[in-house]
Amino acid sequence: MHTDLVAALDIGGTKIAGALVDGHGRILLRAQRATPAQEDGDTVMRAVEDVIGELTGSPLWSRARAVGIGSAGPVDASAGTVSPVNVPGWRDYPLVERVRKATAGLLVELIGDGVAITAAEHWQGAARGHDNALCMVVSTGVGGGLVLNGQLHPGPTGNAGHIGHISVELNGDLCPCGSRGCVERIASGPNIARRALEGGWQPGPDGDTSAAAVAEAARAGDPVAVASFERAAQALAAGIAATATLVEIDIAVIGGGVGKAGDILFTPLRKALADYATLSFVRRLTVAPALMGTDAGLVGAAAAALSRNPSETGAGV
């Protein structure tokens, strides 16, 4: 039996990925291009059209019923536009209209990349079965998304769950977003590495100064490396506790490169969470590592498209 499919696009500052996905979240066809992030807007769009072209060229395309897009933000789902921080050629760029044209008028659903990851984790990953969840990506930046009352909560513009840019330190360091003391400014991979270096941590002979190298040093017992992860964990805990206190989530799922640090992150995170999540209704809050891999963005974009497409019933978002 030939069931309907959806097309999914995962648009980031490094790559543009596309796929045809079935109602069970299986990827049947893939396409990918590097993002020409520093080029003008039309050049970036041509890369997207190349990816779409590979999908429409397949015999499977006749079964595609809708398109889901998860894009680096900010996005504006109500206007159908995107303004990814790392793609300066796109400011209020009418991505939904362009993708609709490139797909002969299919329905196009746009969400932010943090929301897409959340849709994937809720459908098939660590947030499955949870009606109220926060899913986060902690890597170069810190992003996220929310599930509330069993439904994805993208918000009116598709950006809800932007936990990386809530301030947990009123008078903290200035963040590139313009605010101060943002979770991302403290807990992102580059900030974990920066703080370790400033504290006197020395990279190994390979010169690797990434957060992954700091995590390795922390596992080997380097106190400066441990302290940098503890500080990141404290900021993440304050942000997660704030989210739970505001909207009553019962699980926070953490993915991304920093999320892969394992106990070096999760042990101080669980400890700090007990300090900040104090009210009775948030004390049962748990944290868990993400389960979806690098396809989370594509699977989540597909889930968003399926949830708006009544002919499909596979997606639980």
Next chain:
Amino acid sequence: MHTDLVAALDIGGTKIAGALVDGHGRILLRAQRATPAQEDGDTVMRAVEDVIGELTGSPLWSRARAVGIGSAGPVDASAGTVSPVNVPGWRDYPLVERVRKATAGLLVELIGDGVAITAAEHWQGAARGHDNALCMVVSTGVGGGLVLNGQLHPGPTGNAGHIGHISVELNGDLCPCGSRGCVERIASGPNIARRALEGGWQPGPDGDTSAAAVAEAARAGDPVAVASFERAAQALAAGIAATATLVEIDIAVIGGGVGKAGDILFTPLRKALADYATLSFVRRLTVAPALMGTDAGLVGAAAAALSRNPSETGAGV
């Protein structure tokens, strides 16, 4: 024509108010008792039963179809219990079951007091017409509630919107809740007054050291009083911006005694909001004073009951 009514209860640490309310939010009958807050649980419940007794004794009672309760928190709507911080005799107290018995089995809807205020402001006050709103009470404590996608968002336990206990200062002062740097620990009336006194502010001849007296001094130009309100405004702004960044609200409504300070609060608050609400999708966020008066808790409790009672259609929550 004799339309249906609902009974509303507003339960706080100082008073227990009750009312019969119609589908337009009009209060047709009132009853009130002081809360015997330091007595045992059954004594507190007898005060609630006295209030209910005044309502059931009225000929209007035959038209009552449901009961809405807004209670000081934390509450647990899923269990039907309440544990108000200022009523130590009630811990996991089965209020819903007791009220059901006292009203001959009417349907009982329980929400936290911040959620009740929000229901009232959304139905008839400053948040009317806004599909995504935060409503706050800033007085002895700082409470709140959320409207998301046009609906009240009480959360699974009825406590969502607890903005007073999100941390905006990771390593800030210890809060009675156990966390650090909570919005309430910085912005509540008693904390505004404490900070002014610590900074050298001197009360007038009447010896009034309330936040209202600090506000009056600030209006007269006292720099320490002004600074204490600016600091409260900064904490409120960080908390409001965090909420908007997480769930995409477009208005924050502020009531309570401190909310009545007017420009002394709202001018620095709007300024600070521009510092913390920086992402494109939160820049249009506005703040406004609450419009509902002291009946907000009763009207909101009524709204919650009406929204669960299909025979009524007056409440827009």
